[in-house]
Amino acid sequence: MTVRQVLPLTVAMPLGMAAVLVAIGHHAGRRMSDVLTLLAAVATTALGCAATLAASHQRVVSWLAGWSPGHDGRSVGLLLEADALGAGIATLAAALTCLAVVYGWRYFDEIAWQYHALLLVFLAGMEGFALSGDLFDMFVFFELMGVAGYALTALKIEDRSAVQGSLNFAVVNSLGAYFSLGGIALLYADIGALQLPIIGQELRTRPNPTSFVLAAFVLTACGFLVKAAIAPFHFWLADAHAVAPAPVCALFSGVMVELGLYGVARIYFVIFDGVLPGAGFRLALTVLGAVGAVVGALMCWQQRHLKRLLAYSTIAHIGIGALTVATGSAAAVGGAVLYLLAHAVVKASLFLMVGGLLNRYRSIDEIALFARARAARPLAVAYLCGGAALAGLPPFGLALGKGFVEASLDTPWVTLLVGLVSVVTAGAVLRTGLRVFLGLGAREPAEADEPPAKEQPDVQRRPALDHIGLLGPVAVLLGAGLLLGILPTWSRAVTAAGAGMVDGIGYVQAALGNPTPAPSIGPVPIWRPEDVIVGLVTTAAAMALALWGARGARAVGPRRITDAVAWVGRGLRAAHSGHLGDYVAWLLAGVGVLGVLLRLG
Amino acid sequence: MKRLRWLVCWFGICTFGILLIFAIPGLPPVGDVSHPYRDLAVRAAVEHATANTVASVNFDTRAFDTLGEEAIFFTAVLGAIALLRPARHEKDRRLPHSGRVLASTRLAGYVFLGITTVVGWDVVAHGHLTPGGGFQGGIVAGSGLHLAYVAGNYSVLQRIRPLRLLEIGEAAGVVGFIGIGLAGLVCAGSFLTNFVPMGILGGFLSGGTVALLNAVVGLEVGCGVVMLLSRFLEQDLVMT
Numbered sequence: 001m002t003v004r005q006v007l008p009l010t011v012a013m014p015l016g017m018a019a020v021l022v023a024i025g026h027h028a029g030r031r032m033s034d035v036l037t038l039l040a041a042v043a044t045t046a047l048g049c050a051a052t053l054a055a056s057h058q059r060v061v062s063w064l065a066g067w068s069p070g071h072d073g074r075s076v077g078l079l080l081e082a083d084a085l086g087a088g089i090a091t092l093a094a095a096l097t098c099l100a101v102v103y104g105w106r107y108f109d110e111i112a113w114q115y116h117a118l119l120l121v122f123l124a125g126m127e128g129f130a131l132s133g134d135l136f137d138m139f140v141f142f143e144l145m146g147v148a149g150y151a152l153t154a155l156k157i158e159d160r161s162a163v164q165g166s167l168n169f170a171v172v173n174s175l176g177a178y179f180s181l182g183g184i185a186l187l188y189a190d191i192g193a194l195q196l197p198i199i200g201q202e203l204r205t206r207p208n209p210t211s212f213v214l215a216a217f218v219l220t221a222c223g224f225l226v227k228a229a230i231a232p233f234h235f236w237l238a239d240a241h242a243v244a245p246a247p248v249c250a251l252f253s254g255v256m257v258e259l260g261l262y263g264v265a266r267i268y269f270v271i272f273d274g275v276l277p278g279a280g281f282r283l284a285l286t287v288l289g290a291v292g293a294v295v296g297a298l299m300c301w302q303q304r305h306l307k308r309l310l311a312y313s314t315i316a317h318i319g320i321g322a323l324t325v326a327t328g329s330a331a332a333v334g335g336a337v338l339y340l341l342a343h344a345v346v347k348a349s350l351f352l353m354v355g356g357l358l359n360r361y362r363s364i365d366e367i368a369l370f371a372r373a374r375a376a377r378p379l380a381v382a383y384l385c386g387g388a389a390l391a392g393l394p395p396f397g398l399a400l401g402k403g404f405v406e407a408s409l410d411t412p413w414v415t416l417l418v419g420l421v422s423v424v425t426a427g428a429v430l431r432t433g434l435r436v437f438l439g440l441g442a443r444e445p446a447e448a449d450e451p452p453a454k455e456q457p458d459v460q461r462r463p464a465l466d467h468i469g470l471l472g473p474v475a476v477l478l479g480a481g482l483l484l485g486i487l488p489t490w491s492r493a494v495t496a497a498g499a500g501m502v503d504g505i506g507y508v509q510a511a512l513g514n515p516t517p518a519p520s521i522g523p524v525p526i527w528r529p530e531d532v533i534v535g536l537v538t539t540a541a542a543m544a545l546a547l548w549g550a551r552g553a554r555a556v557g558p559r560r561i562t563d564a565v566a567w568v569g570r571g572l573r574a575a576h577s578g579h580l581g582d583y584v585a586w587l588l589a590g591v592g593v594l595g596v597l598l599r600l601g
Numbered sequence: 602m603k604r605l606r607w608l609v610c611w612f613g614i615c616t617f618g619i620l621l622i623f624a625i626p627g628l629p630p631v632g633d634v635s636h637p638y639r640d641l642a643v644r645a646a647v648e649h650a651t652a653n654t655v656a657s658v659n660f661d662t663r664a665f666d667t668l669g670e671e672a673i674f675f676t677a678v679l680g681a682i683a684l685l686r687p688a689r690h691e692k693d694r695r696l697p698h699s700g701r702v703l704a705s706t707r708l709a710g711y712v713f714l715g716i717t718t719v720v721g722w723d724v725v726a727h728g729h730l731t732p733g734g735g736f737q738g739g740i741v742a743g744s745g746l747h748l749a750y751v752a753g754n755y756s757v758l759q760r761i762r763p764l765r766l767l768e769i770g771e772a773a774g775v776v777g778f779i780g781i782g783l784a785g786l787v788c789a790g791s792f793l794t795n796f797v798p799m800g801i802l803g804g805f806l807s808g809g810t811v812a813l814l815n816a817v818v819g820l821e822v823g824c825g826v827v828m829l830l831s832r833f834l835e836q837d838l839v840m841t
Binding site: 001005006008009011012015016018019020022023026062063064065066067074075076077078110111114115117118121124125128134136137140141143144147148150151154155157158186188189190192193208209211212213214215216218219574577579581582584585586587588589590591592593595596 | 602
């Protein structure tokens with residue numbers, strides 16, 4: 001058996017195990033269900049590793065059911081195609097699922113097997129989406145991820161807000177998916193094929209009016225942009241993250257959101273690169289990414305619900321990722337992938353820690369938790385490390401990726417924006433850390449403008465904060481974030497994988513049987529002295545901001561400016577209303593804005 | 602806030618409309634004879650002796666995304682069952698009870714129960730030959746079972762609806778699909794390859810794995826529908 005042949009098993013294995021769990025779940029008992037789930041996730045991780053190794057030399061193309069293309073380059077079959085990035089993300093998804101299972105060893109006792117089956121199906125969806133070389137298949141696995149995700153989000157049924165969060169998530173994502181389906185229909189009507197490489201090949205050889213290609217791109221990308229939580233498609237994300245069980249949040253922020261951006265990049269580089277006006281694509285993704293980054297950072301700072309705070313920080317960071325992908329430069333995309341991967345593991349670890357707090361102290365509110373976790377020393381260290389890593393503390397991988405992005409783009413405003421986002425989001429995380437773990441600063445007066453955050457804990461009992469099921473996965477994740485910065489082989493491999501994504505023609509040719517070796521790595525990320533300095537400065541700034549925030553964020557500077565800032569903050573909070581109608585309106589407007597920006601470019 | 606909402610919404614709707622209006626001239630004309638995918642799909646169906654080309658697309662050439670679709674159905678049922686479980690404060694559930702049923706209604710119900718079930722499985726069994734297949738037939742057969750509730754009462758439905766068995770049947774439908782795929786991988790070298798003898802075009806035993814995959818999907822969907830409806834029927838809650 002070659003890697004090519006077993007590639008579909010990355011989807012089939014977790015899915016099959018989910019079905020087995022449903023069949024035997026009533027009888028199997030808790031432990032059995034845990035072990036079987038872990039087994040499937042570990043096996044999928046191993047398969048993912050094998051695929052990644054193979055794909056880093058040459059793309060692995062697996063035409064399914066024996067329908068490989070004929071001499072004319074046409075086929076009725078569909079394919080999975082693993083390049084280093086796709087296979088890498090598939091591996092990340094499986095590995096994070098392993099950690100989620102270990103962390104959630106005692107979650108949902110009464111419906112353990114259903115929870116586990118949903119996790120495995122979610123994994124199968126992510127694997128399929130990451131590896132699919134077929135546009136319609138991407139849509140199917142997008143929906144599979146979605147259905148499992150909605151159920152996982154609402155799993156705490158006694159909590160009304162869980163149902164609301166899940167509903168917002170489901171409606172906005174489904175609506176996005178319908179737009180995507182519309183886009184796929186346009187492309188299919190024109191070309192008569194659904195495979196990414198064949199669409200890419202055909203679209204490049206025929207003269208199509210720009211307005212048609214533009215509409216096809218806007219619609220197809222819409223669903224993926226929703227998943228990626230790019231502004232103004234991002235509203236659902238915080239509502240869903242606020243209520244989902246912590247390990248599920250780790251998966252959402254760690255892989256699912258990144259997969260959305262991956263989907264946009266995949267269809268752009270394979271299908272639309274060179275067909276769509278490049279300037280328009282750059283403009284659109286840059287503007288939306290930058291807006292998302294700013295909105296996410298500002299909203300992040302204003303939260304006192306810890307999971308919501310982390311969720312908005314994800315929105316900010318993925319915005320940075322989007323505006324980097326927009327440039328289409330191989331080096332910058334490689335840097336962005338390193339940055340987002342390092343962000344993913346750190347953010348996942350933070351979600352797990354916050355989940356631990358919620359389960360232990362039955363609260364997720366920054367103020368209510370004030371000084372309560374003083375005794376949990378190891379967790380405090382880990383939490384502050386996570387915050388500092390977000391700020392860009394060397395030698396964490398985030399700082400390395402950020403430095404590499406800045407070096408390869410060399411645009412001052414991007415450097416400034418990235419720095420700003422790092423400082424504000426990390427400042428917010430550190431602020432909560434200082435308050436909750438160290439009891440630093442002031443216990444804020446009860447009349448703060450945000451209502452206290454409430455959430456039901458994930459489990460009935462109150463696990464200790466030095467439990468190995470919590471500290472183990474957290475240590476693994478933070479360790480991975482650190483190694484991404486320290487081990488040159490790792491950072492180089494990740495950057496190369498990202499850079500390979502840009503080579504859409506290579507992707508097309510590999511699928512049609514003319515494999516090209518993975519493109520040689522251009523510049524590799526190294527620790528430049530200025531990166532180290534910038535990293536230390538942003539970390540210090542974030543720390544200062546955190547201290548200022550913890551002490552009650554007393555206004556400094558002229559009154560007019562502070563009033564204006566407060567007004568903007570209030571306006572943004574009002575826009576993130578939790579009202580489903582608003583979210584739908586913003587989604588529609590997003591489609592329009594995307595179209596207008598593409599046209600303007 | 603409300604005005605802003607409508608402003609944002611109308612901006613979106615108008616730009617979306619403009620986008621579509623400008624895109625439509627780029628589409629091929631209606632009734633265009635050139636259709637590359639149709640030509641390939643029909644040829645592939647005939648090659649594998651599958652009279653129903655749609656079934657050939659769903660269960661042969663694009664069988665993998667049908668696995669994904671089956672998984673979506675499976676997950677939707679699984680998710681609905683998990684979310685509709687009794688919450689901690691819901692001590693017991695009142696089962697649906699029937700009022701008086703006319704004798705003629707009862708007679709019609711039981712007659713059609715039999716007919717619907719047979720038709721459902723017939724649609725599944727001939728999926729590779731005639732329009733229909735596992736998804737459609739499964740829905741017909743599964744939902745048809747509920748005529749027992751319409752015609753009789755809930756306890757009759759409960760007796761002909763062994764939920765534990767159906768749960769296993771549903772899972773078996775997914776495992777079966779994957780198993781057939783794996784057999785294809787082992788026997789023919791690629792996951793989900795149509796590897797069994799194809800038979801003669803139009804014959805009942807034709808189409809190779811298309812018929813088998815139809816059967817397992819029928820099993821999954823038929824069982825899943827009953828599971829799903831059972832949860833909705835028992836949602837008449839007694840709050841304590």
